Amino acid sequence: MSYVNTLRMFMRVYELGSMSAAARDQRISPAVASARIMELERHLGVRLFNRTTRALNATEHGRLFYEGALRIVEAIEAAEAAVMTAAQAPKGTLFVAAPLGVGRRFIAPHVPAFKRAYPDIDIRLRLSDRVIDVTGEGLDLAFHLGALADSDLKVKMIADCPRVLCAAPAYIARRGMPEDGAALLAQKHDCLNLRFPGAKEFQWTLQTAEGPKRFEINGPFESDDGDVLTGWALDGAGIVLKPIFEVAEHLASGALVPVAVKTPPLPTQLACLSPSRRFRDPKVQHFTDFMIKECREALTRLHDTLEAHQREAEA
Structure with a gap:
């Protein structure tokens, strides 16, 4: 060897x-x-x-x-x-990466169960919201949330992840409830912006009666940390666009409520990426299949929950 x-x-x-x-x-x-x-x-x-x-x-x-x-x-x-x-006995070490929110809520909680099912596979999980070089960093697989760039990586689509525009009741009491994306602009609502690397302007793509439409939004605050935006929204600082899994507990408690429900955000895609030469590795296949099942079940539950919250907001 x-x-x-x-x-x-x-x-x-x-x-x-x-x-x-x-x-x-x-x-x-x-x-x-x-x-x-x-x-x-x-x-x-x-x-x-x-x-x-x-x-x-x-x-x-x-x-x-x-x-x-x-x-x-x-x-x-x-x-x-x-x-x-x-031999049906996969073993070795898996190097896995995921965005912070996805990793904390969907991947990390199920790693112990995976280890019990496959005791000879060790997991090295790296969580970060930075851009990951899957091949260059020697990863076996990486979970990705959002649009995919062209690459030689093997891709497994997991599911569409619902997103929601939401704000604290205190903000709505102060500024009013926007019905749709047009109202966000016309009423000059404070939108909390997630700063992506290289971003020069902020746009939210919302579903309108005429199809998807981009709205150039503005606001007093921006950050490259999604949890910071959630904290600002909870404090009544403005309206935030979030994947449903990041705010589900706050919607359930009433700390945040859906806004602009007539023009909801388009869902974003959750996918799993792997270098071509690692794609057929049994460790990769078992871990991918295990986590895809857990992610899909969780996202289905969250989608049903979001629809219930949106119906309440429209009532």
């Missing part, structure tokens, strides 16, 4: 563009990683990387070798997956 491990080491150096980062990823020292790459270069008789004090870039030979190494490692991992599936 030593040559296969060397191929994996080479691939991670190529993908990460850093010897030290690849060494950390493979849990070996930078010196060992460098020695393996040099040994591989001597074996092939070519230089795979151009090295400077500041950068490490693949040569043309390196790029060509990566393509071949990728096919070899994918074939080996597919064969290993087939054998493990036949």
